[in-house]
Amino acid sequence: MDAMVRELSYAQAIQEAMAIAMDMDERVFLMGEDIGVYGGAFQVTGDLVERYGTERVIDTPISELGGAGVAVGAALTGMRPIFEFQFSDFATLAMEQIVNQAAKMRFMLGGEVSVPVVMRFPAGSGTGAAAQHSQSLEAWLGHVPGLKVIQPATPYDAKGMLLAAVADPDPVMIFEHKLLYKMKGPVPEGYYTVPIGKADIRREGRDLTIVATSIMVQKALDAAAALEAESIDVEVVDLRTIRPMDKQTVIDSVKKTSRLMCVYEAVKTLGIGAEVSAMIAESEAFDYLDAPIVRLGGAETPIPYNPELEKATVPQVPDIISAARDLVKGVR
Amino acid sequence: MAGASKAVADSRANLPFVYRQYSAEQLKQVLYKMYLIRRFEEGAEESYMRGLIHGTMHLSIGQEASAMGICMPLGEDDQITSTHRGHGHCIAKGAEVKRMFAEFFGKTTGYCKGRGGSMHIADVAKGNLGANGIVGGGIPIAVGAALSSKMMKTGKVVVSFFGDGANNEGAFHEALNMAAVWKLPVIFVCENNGYGMSTSTARSTAVKNIADRAAAYSMPGVIVNGNIFSEVAEASYKAVERARAGEGPTLIESKTYRHRGHSKSDRNRYRTKEEIEDWMSNRDPITLFENELSEFGFIDDKGIEAIRNGVAQEIADGIEFAKASPSPDVSETGNYVYTEQA
Incomplete structure (x- = not known):
């Protein structure tokens, strides 16, 4: 990376990645609800329709199941669709095509086909959109062999991982936290990829490993910065991909710090934190643990409308600070 | 005119569509394949009874004219998607029965x-x-x-087979709407065999004919007798022409009947013996087509006998091939989940 890398927002980084993908490969096209002249509900596609035309930036009817199925069928027959769900919650309307078709087609047909579809899911709470537009459903899809599920946490990764997803021969599901869309960060120009299936150590530390996903990565970094004043040295691992999971990076980190905390926005129970915790409990890192594993996840409720309640349902920086302090000081 | 010469064509001027359109050889091949579908499914059923095939299967016996008629005007590059009752579609689109048997037997040589x-x-190489x-x-x-097909300008036409049960799924309505809005080269073929598992269309479907649904999506809705090969082929031919010309989709309702139950668990308590008997005795698609071929002078008894014998041999060989083929190794269970694995 050169010294003067320009900054883009997370949304701009995704848009640039899609433009590069379309420039490089005429099989790449975009589908989704109101992604054309409207620019997408979160302005991620923006003005791409003006540059690439309505034949490559296709507004679909409000038909999530059918639209996802069309994307799967197009991918199966040689195209490289990038399908945008307006909200990740609407994946519930399309689970049939995602779970039964896209994920399993290669396997069911004995390797005779592949389904190189990319699906993008604006996810997460914090926008006041209440219970049906604020969920974090990535673990649902992470449970399905045949899918790859990623959660880029920075503009740099958003671009590089999207380009990796387009190049991938298998279905890749990208969960993008809506509050990240405006986050700015360095993004190099031109083509580069960030590998799917590799976690990133975003901050090195000795006392505690925090495995975080998506927007929780930044919150964990903010908490780590605050804890520095208390001489608590936190290592932050950005999981980036939840299927296939980069187990080794997490295992190595826990062996180094002897403490593990998982921070994620999705409902705590049966989520990514459970998987990471169990994976560590099954690994050689278990013997290195000096304290019980801690999970900080979303509350066991739908996301409420009221802004104070909404904030209270997902982990915030003070929650991470206090849980980390307790963990390191052995309060639990 | 795909097969028949002009002189022959003139002599057939008053015959139904397929007899004007295709050569005697092509039509005999259709009869061969209709028998091949029937005997394949009978062979699969027998193998299942003998414990050589596990799981379940959904037989299309009685629907052979529908599969063959729809696929008749398709080229090898054209594509189909099929259903749980899809053996006939697979054979009609060009699959080899030996590799189908091998798949049913769970062998590595299967499709x-x-x-x-x-x-x-599936048979992706043949467009299935x-x-x-x-x-x-x-x-x-x-x-x-x-x-x-439209974006890559390949000229391919795609046929989607489905049953009457599927016409009440949301996917059907969303898909037909999008195909019509975008004028895509796709043909929706509803093989209406009267029952979605046990529930009759009268009890499940608000419209009298499933083809009536086409009006809601501004496409032609065509009803054919699915047990008469020529009727099905003619409707398919027109729909393929329309699709290739860029005029968009067609919905064809092929009214037919499955002689067997829904799957191997079916006790047939939702329909009468008389009803089944009537369809088997009076409206069997293979008998109807064979009689027409004889009546119009395309085939004689010897020719029919030769077809039946040829089919019997191909089925017997196919089963032997499947039996002799190796099973996959349990160590390969994880293959094909992701592309990098295999």
Whole structure:
């Protein structure tokens, strides 16, 4: 990376990645609800329709199941669709095509086909959109062999991982936290990829490993910065991909710090934190643990409308600070 | 005119569509394949009874004219998506029965290397993108394949087979709407055999004819007698022409009947013996087509005998091939989940 890398927002980084993908490969096209002249509900596609035309930036009817199925069928027959769900919650309307078709087609047909579809899911709470537009459903899809599920946490990764997803021969599901869309960060120009299936150590530390996903990565970094004043040295691992999971990076980190905390926005129970915790409990890192594993996840409720309640349902920086302090000081 | 010469064509001027359109050889080949579908399914059923095939299967015996008629005007590059009752579609689109048997037997020589079985039988090289275990699951996928055809300008036409049960799935309505809005080269073929598992169309479907649904999506809705090969082929031919000309989709309702139950668990308590007997005795699609071929002088008894014998031999060979083929190794269970694995 050169010294003067320009900054883009997370949304701009995704848009640039899609433009590069379309420039490089005429099989790449975009589908989704109101992604054309409207620019997408979160302005991620923006003005791409003006540059690439309505034949490559296709507004679909409000038909999530059918639209996802069309994307799967197009991918199966040689195209490289990038399908945008307006909200990740609407994946519930399309689970049939995602779970039964896209994920399993290669396997069911004995390797005779592949389904190189990319699906993008604006996810997460914090926008006041209440219970049906604020969920974090990535673990649902992470449970399905045949899918790859990623959660880029920075503009740099958003671009590089999207380009990796387009190049991938298998279905890749990208969960993008809506509050990240405006986050700015360095993004190099031109083509580069960030590998799917590799976690990133975003901050090195000795006392505690925090495995975080998506927007929780930044919150964990903010908490780590605050804890520095208390001489608590936190290592932050950005999981980036939840299927296939980069187990080794997490295992190595826990062996180094002897403490593990998982921070994620999705409902705590049966989520990514459970998987990471169990994976560590099954690994050689278990013997290195000096304290019980801690999970900080979303509350066991739908996301409420009221802004104070909404904030209270997902982990915030003070929650991470206090849980980390307790963990390191052995309060639990 | 695909097969018949001009002189022959004149002599057939008053005959139904297929006899004007195709050569005697082509039509005899159709009869061969209709028998091949029937005997394949009988062979699969017998193998199941003998414990050589596990799981379940959905037989299309009685619907052979529908599969053959729809596929008749398709080229090898054209594509289909099929259903859980998809053996006939697979054979009609050009699959080899020996590799189908091998798949049903769970062998590595099967079309899906033993990973799919009856319900996911496919032959991608011949344009069969696969049967589907989910009712209506293949319909949006066919629209996606048609979108690929349009975007890549390949000229391919895509047929989506589904049953009457699927016409009440949301996927059907969403897919038909998108295909019509985008004028895609896709043909929706509803094989209406009267029952979605045990529930009759009268009890499940608000319209009298499923083809009536086409009006809601501004496409032609065509009803054919699915047990008369020529009627099905003619409707398919017109729909293929329309699709290739860029005029968009067609919905064909092929009214037919399955002689067997829904699957191997069916006790046939929702329909009468008399009804089944009537369809088997009076409206069997193979008998109807064979009689027409004889009546119009395309085939004699010796020719019919030769076809039946040829089919019997191909079926016997296919079963032997499947039996002799190796099973996949359990160490390969994880193959084909992701591309980098295999």
